[in-house]
Amino acid sequence: MRSYINKLADYRDFEFEHEADLRCPKEYIEKQLRHITRGSRRTEKAEVLQKGDVAVLKLESKAAKFDRPSVTLTVGGGLFDKELEEKLVGRKVGERFAVTVNGEEVKTEVLSATRSVYPEPDDEMVKKYVAGKDDMEGVETVEQYIEHIKSHYAAEKKQETVFGILDSVAEYVLTHTDWEFDEKEVQKVYDDMYTEMCEWVKDEMGTSFEELFDDELTAQTGAENKAQLLEMIRADAERAIASALFVHKYTDGKEPKEIDLNEIYDLDWSFLQDYVTENIRFIEE
Template sequence: MKSRVLRVKDYREVDVKSLLKPFVLDGEALEAELRRLTNPYIRWENGTTVSPGDQVVCRLASDCPRFQKEKVRFVAGSSMFHKDLEDMSIGMEVGETRETILPEGKVSLTLTGVMNRVVPEPRDEMVEKLGLEGVHTVAAYRTYLLEQQKAAAFQEDSYDALNHLMREVINGSEFVLNREDWAEAINRELDRCRKLCRQEGMVLEKMTPEQFKGRIPVKSYHELVAMLQYDGWDKLCRYLLGCRYAENDGFRVREAEYREFIADYVRSWHVSEENAREANPYDSFIFNEYAGHAYTVLKEYIRKFY
């Protein structure tokens, strides 16, 4: 490749803090996830009083056929049967009868049985059985869930900051970009699209807007070429930046990683290994990995401010 980077703008000179939203903990979601830890340990006991989540057995009486039933089972508060009747059952004791007026008419509910849902408190041994590396206690698991939530929020909230930072670095760097390298990057992606379409029995150059829909965000082959030409220039810059960063941090693309990528592609897209390799040749994989490495370096920098 004749293209090269002469000078790289230091990304640490770019202010990205103002583009990042402050992380807000979703405490309710965290506690809900923590409660999932106890799901395999929930037990059911015969009870006398209904609480939310309990299994209810009752008799319904009504002039409406839908609610004239000798035996009905539901989970109180699940809204899977009938919200009003489920809500009415909460607090009832076995043998008790309550009535309500529904749009369909008056309904009488007699509680004939209840199985109380007994949820244990999270314990360290429950965490241990998850097999998470370095996570052995409930406190550590809570911290783990917090980090998972924070990572997911960062993935979504860092998009604008990452694109801004990449644009600033590319614009502030100096490149020698060869037209042949740019054309090769475009043709490589076009060839990939062409092979993918051929594997589905289509000819890329002759595809209709309906055939493009859901596959590629364009309506014609010519739109696709224009999109790749526009993106190809920046992607070539990202590749060169990724290579420069790799010189400093030791990042390398290896054959074993390509084999792992192909295996994952086969599993995800349910295609043969031959088709997977045809659509994703090794040289394209290398190019994309180094281009992606530029994003990885900048994203790790942004993460420090989140």
């Protein structure tokens, strides 16, 4: 490679949280159990509001958002207004009261409320739900299903934790190392990335990059327009070269003569993954 490192940052200097709780929260288990009981969900009238109830409210306020003859929301769902929703818990249907939300007085009346009621899960529901799901082979009872939920949660949380830290460590090294990029090398990787992106747009969106509208581009990439996306690809190209130099420095020390996308995608980051994993204490059930 023609790009090179002037001074490499030490990834071990990066500080991170050395403990991760992999125990599955009760709310998560309840949410997952609903996947097997939701087919038998029923709705009943609620008298005193609880988190999760659907309430219809009449609101009066100087603030337009809180001045509505009727608004339907889920208490604690957070879609309408978290502060107001928190103040609804314990209120009765028919009750009129005033609360202060975002500094504004809001006269509130609870017009009606309903609650979703889920049946207790049983083994038959579990069998029906897991049928045909390869990743749940052997799960037949509610107890086994809960164990599956817990282990799945722990595995995902562990991966999320390790990869989150891995990203931060890599970011630390990439931003604290003094690199010297070869312009021709960056251009080559940029060209490869650009070609790959154009092919992806054609395959996935059935159009060419040139004909792509900005809103479609934003939805897929987060870039506001094509010029910004091309700048992002350029930065990615430099980042890819830096990653290759970094990984090779810490693994075999053998840099490839020419850098290409396959080489970048095949980089062996396991040394860093092992380092992060070994330095975290995982709290399990």
